[in-house]
Amino acid sequence: MADASLGLWTVPLAVFGGAIRVSTPFLFVSLGECITERSGRINLGLEGTLVMGAMSAYGISYLSGSPWLGVLAAGITGALFGALHAGICSLPRVNDIAVGIALMLLGTGLAFFLGKPLIEPTAARLPAIDFGWWSDVPQLRAALRINVLFLIGVAIAPLLYWAFKATRWGLLIRTAGESADAARAMGHSVLLIRLRATMVGGFLAGIGGSFLSLFYPGSWNEGLSSGQGITAVALVIFARWDPMLCLWASLAFGGAAALGPALQSVGITSGYHLFNAAPYILTLAIMIITCSPKRTLTGAPAELSITR
């Protein structure tokens, strides 16, 4: 059996494959949140958006038979949630962190409510590209079955990096995030910029959710997301609001999240739940190491309430 010949190599291989599979939702949510936070607002509600995206993608894919239509629906749902967040936040004296918490609860509740009839049926899933065709080792082939969404996410990261740096659109978002007054003085509506940034952020987070229900784990149930959304929001802080760092950080987190199942597959089951908590512990540890009470973080948008 190949399993025996690989021996302990199964674990790093599974972690590697897991890093690619599990990191995709982290990647999309963190890139989306990166856009929103660069515009000077934080959206903690992306946890709810992720779950809503997963549910609507599954539902639309089941009804239409096309998983890509599901992905689109998830994105649109996410953008609507983003618009809701931005809309409420643009009222005077409303706190964006609190609105995020509210939308986290609303999104999860709404997804569970509307998704009740979707637990039983099986929807069409997203296809994967087989990059491991040259290998005979089944574990390696499994690890190299890569979803297109992951590749799209990987492509978005440098694109976003470039857009922030070199385009007018990126400059506007950064201006709104660094100094709302400056953006206003330039004659732009800060609220409108933030509305768009939050909607795009929600769109990406919704797509991240569609990956959960349509590829990995690839079904809809109420335990589908347990904090991936909020972990990804924390990850943006760790990544210093840099889309490329978001990519590397997402891969690291995906690997950490894959550790529990990987160890279980070679028969190490004790401490399974603790290994499953690895991404949260890692997030917390990284935040402890990288944050400082004395100075604001380098790269932090000045208007962001969370780095006050």
Next chain:
Amino acid sequence: MTTEAAESVEAAGVAPAADPGFLQRTGASIEYILIPGAALVGALAVFGGFVALYGKNPLDLYFYMYYGAFGTAFSWQNTLTRAAPLILTALCTALPAQLGMVIIGGEGALLIGALSATSAALALQGAAPIVVQTAMVIAGMIGGGLWITLSGGLRQYRGVNETISSLLLVYIALAILNHLVEGPMRDPASLNKPSTREIGAANMIGSIPGTDVHWGLVFGLVAAVAAYVLIYHTTFGFAARVAGGNIRAAKIVGLSVGKLILTVCFLAGSCAGLAGMIEVAAVQGRTNANLAAGYGFTGILVAFLARQNPLAIIPVAILLGGISASGGLLQRRLGLPDASVLVLQGIIFVFVLASDALYGRIGFLKGKS
């Protein structure tokens, strides 16, 4: 600096405390009832519309919600039983809010409190019930308290955002609970639902005489009143509110902000830990995954709806306890999914936050003051 101070107070949704005149104070207090009330009505209307889209009659919905929450003696008891942990988990958000902190990890402190209380009870098997119960209260409060102190300490000494860290700690607490309950602390006899051993019937805290409502409600009421007195009628509470309003001013007058943050976070966490202890000692009788029933998350909503005022938390907790108590009836009579309570809670939360924009803007209230 002053605008910054005002912002940080509003960030936590704390009602401005200083009122120049009596008339204005009455005007303001009418506002604090009228605006959340209107938000609640608006949320119920939207939820009714949502349910109508789902093909159910909204009037039936309102009737069953009322009936399931406050219609009979049984539903009142169900409501009050659920209100008890909600008061305590709401305090876990409301106390740090006085310092301008947004803590949303009450669920984690509840779970750790439940685990600590259960461990204490299991370690003291055979002792007199009153000893076991006291030990459970102390262990639960210390466990939950330290859990939230962790978030407070990280904020104070490492600058880690407390909202995110407290939420991450919820997932870590859940993992610890699952690990212990399925591993080292598992009762071999619990087959389908991994649980710890039972704390023993003699050690359970019973019901208030003449009712089916357990003593946890009294714990909650006492904690809320104590928190109110602490915040509004002691030097400590005053110092906390000063620090919440303006950290630099607090440092200039010589307040030790770090100590304040840690103490308030400990008190907040110990409230949620006490809620966990109550759920074990009055309802479940043991620790298992049933404890993660979302009381911690609903508590956040209670605190915001009560505008972080410990006394206002009591009626709001009863109201939201009622909403969750009516969930079962909505499921049975109207065929709505059990998540409908979550949806309604989310809608209420959104409305309450949006209504923050209305304060000081209602014409006829302004005229009065």
